[in-house]
Amino acid sequence: MSLLLSIVGFACLAGAMNRHHVEVIGGKPSHGRVRLLRLAGSVALLAMLTFEMTNEGAAFGALLSFGYASAGAAIVLLALTVLSRLRIGSR
Numbered sequence: 001m002s003l004l005l006s007i008v009g010f011a012c013l014a015g016a017m018n019r020h021h022v023e024v025i026g027g028k029p030s031h032g033r034v035r036l037l038r039l040a041g042s043v044a045l046l047a048m049l050t051f052e053m054t055n056e057g058a059a060f061g062a063l064l065s066f067g068y069a070s071a072g073a074a075i076v077l078l079a080l081t082v083l084s085r086l087r088i089g090s091r
Helices: 002-015 018-024 031-056 058-089
Strands: none
Touching: 002 018, 002 031, 002 058, 018 058, 031 058
16 A cells, blocks of 8 residues: 555656656646646655554654655566657658
C-alpha cells in the first residue's frame, strides 16, 4: 500500500512539471491542473507517511516511509526515462 501511494504521489508531482507533462500526456498543463496534481501528490505522500506511522510507530514508520518514498521516486524516474527513450526512438 505504501509503495503504491509513493508511486502515485511522485507520478502526480512529476506530472505537474511542464517537461514531464508534455512527454507523457502532451501539451503544457494548465495552472489549475498543476495545482491539482501537486495537491494530489502531496496528499498521497502524506497518506503514506501517516499509514506507516500509524502501523509501525512514529520512529520506525517515518524511517519506512523514507524508504518507500525513495523506491517510489526511483520507479517513477525509471518509468519516465523509459517513456522518454521510447518516444525518441519512435521519431
